[in-house]
Amino acid sequence: MNVVDYFKPRKIVLKNGLEILIRPLKYTDKKELLKFYSELSDDSRVKLFQNYRSLEAWRTMRIKKAEVYTDGLIVDFKKSYSLLALVGDKKNFKIIGDGRFFLDKNNMKAELYLVVHENYRHIGVGGTLLEAMLEILKKLKVEEVYCYISKDNEAMLKLIEKHGFNREDLEEVYLFWRRI
Numbered sequence: 001m002n003v004v005d006y007f008k009p010r011k012i013v014l015k016n017g018l019e020i021l022i023r024p025l026k027y028t029d030k031k032e033l034l035k036f037y038s039e040l041s042d043d044s045r046v047k048l049f050q051n052y053r054s055l056e057a058w059r060t061m062r063i064k065k066a067e068v069y070t071d072g073l074i075v076d077f078k079k080s081y082s083l084l085a086l087v088g089d090k091k092n093f094k095i096i097g098d099g100r101f102f103l104d105k106n107n108m109k110a111e112l113y114l115v116v117h118e119n120y121r122h123i124g125v126g127g128t129l130l131e132a133m134l135e136i137l138k139k140l141k142v143e144e145v146y147c148y149i150s151k152d153n154e155a156m157l158k159l160i161e162k163h164g165f166n167r168e169d170l171e172e173v174y175l176f177w178r179r180i
C-alpha cells in the first residue's frame with residue numbers, strides 16, 4: 001500500500017497567488033527533505049517532536065516510527081505516508097511542507113502531523129495538506145485520525161479545530177481525534 005496509489009499530484013493556487021504542487025513523497029526527495037527539516041527552527045522542532053520529559057514515551061515512539069535523526073527525517077515508506085507541498089518546477093523544486101501520517105493497520109487508526117517551512121506559513125499550505133491527508137485517509141478506510149498538540153501551539157490548534165476534531169485534555173498536551 002503506497003500513498004502514491006491514493007493521491008494524484010495536484011497544483012493549487014493559494015490565496016496570495018502562489019502556486020504549489022501537492023504530491024506524495026518519492027525516494028528521490030531525500031536530499032531536499034533533509035534540507036527542509038534541517039532548516040526548521042528549534043521552536044518548530046519542539047512543537048513537532050515535543051521535548052517534555054513526561055512525554056518521553058510518546059516522543060520515543062514517534063521518533064522510532066518516523067526514524068528521525070538529528071537533522072532530518074528518513075522515511076520508512078512501509079510505516080509512514082507523506083504528502084509534500086512544493087514550489088518551483090520539476091528540476092528545481094523546494095519542499096515547503098510535509099504532511100505525514102502513521103497508520104496502525106491493526107486498529108486502522110492513524111496519527112498525523114504537519115509541518116510548514118517558516119517562510120511559507122499562514123498562507124494556507126498547512127490547511128491544504130491537512131485536507132489532502134483527510135482525503136487519503138478516507139480512501140484508505142481509516143477509522144480514526146488523531147494527533148497530539150502542545151497547548152501553546154496556537155497555529156496548529158486553530159487549524160485542527162477548523163476541521164471538526166474532538167479535543168481531549170491530557171494535561172500537558174491536547175489529543176485531537178476524529179472519525180473519518
Ligand SMILES: CC(C)(COP(=O)(O)OP(=O)(O)OC[C@H]1O[C@@H](n2cnc3c(N)ncnc32)[C@H](O)[C@@H]1OP(=O)(O)O)[C@@H](O)C(=O)NCCC(=O)NCCS
Nearest residue numbers: 047113114115116121122123124125126127155156158159
Ligand atoms: C501548524 C502549521 C503546520 C500551520 O501551517 P500553515 O501553513 O501556517 O497553516 P495555514 O496557513 O493553512 O493556516 C490555517 C489556519 O491556522 C491558523 N494559523 C496559521 N498560522 C497561525 C499563526 N501564526 N497564529 C495564529 N493562527 C494561525 C489560522 O486560523 C489559519 O487559517 P486562516 O488563514 O484562514 O485564518 C505551522 O505553523 C507549523 O509548521 N508549525 C510548526 C510545526 C507544528 O507545530 N506542527 C504541528 C504538530 S502536529
